[in-house]
Amino acid sequence: MKFMVYKDSIGTKGLAVLVGNDWRGEAGTNQDSSLLDLALAEPSQRADILTHFAARPVIDLTEVELLPPISDPGKIICVGLNYSDHTDESGYKQPDHPTLFPRFASSLIGAGAPIIRPLISEALDFEGELVAVIGRGGRHIDKRDALEHVAGYSIFNDGSIRDFQHRTPQWTLGKNFDGTGAFGPIFVTADELPAGARGLRIETRLNGEVVQSSNTDKLIFDVATLVSTISEAITLEPGDVIVTGTPSGIGHARTPRLYMRAGDVVEVEIEGIGILTNPIVDEVAPLQRVAV
Known part of the structure; x- marks a missing residue:
């Protein structure tokens, strides 16, 4: 469904x-x-x-x-460097363990809502990603049973403020600006897709031009591995969201760099799920206090 x-x-x-x-x-x-x-x-x-x-x-x-299909998830766990071509373009050595970082619900927006380029940066980048939503919680989940804990799948655009992301090795600040985490709009139950949502075409378009194109078969750590690995340390709960990583083509890795600006429209499409579309707007400057 x-x-x-x-x-x-x-x-x-x-x-x-x-x-x-x-x-x-x-x-x-x-x-x-x-x-x-x-x-x-x-x-x-x-x-x-x-x-x-x-x-x-x-x-x-x-x-x-x-x-967003889940408006207030208890945990949003994002996975970095989970497609080898993206790892290569980012200048990192491919890790042998999932690279995890958090997103916070305060950054989430739905389809059609504007992704906000903050006043303090021009480095707003796109990252189209597959989302797995936990339906049954647990700890120490065996990889063989992990997909039984996934209720379904959706789409994410992990809008990243690159200059802030790379100020520290943890990435968290640049991944959590308000109005940068587009999520949805369609949630598809797991039974309607191949096991682990494998073999699905994933594509990001900026103003109609394809900027990312790959397949979920190319995930280094698949959904079952991610669920099992995360649960080694963290109790997963119903409604928790796992954002599984982005393929190559990000704007930050291009020459010249291709960042999103006000007036742009970005789309992320995943085969069998749908299309997530968002316009880009600039943050509105706060009213300045006038000295009296």
């Missing part, structure tokens, strides 16, 4: 399910928990879910605000 989370014109959140060719929505529920509950439903329950939503109103996606 495919889901989207939205907010209507009066500010009520809703959960939409794709029924045939229509998105049909139901408002007023706890979207994070409802989405996970429905995503984890037994196959025998799927027909009842679709029947329920078939009786709900059709949602005009042009009249609602699309939100």
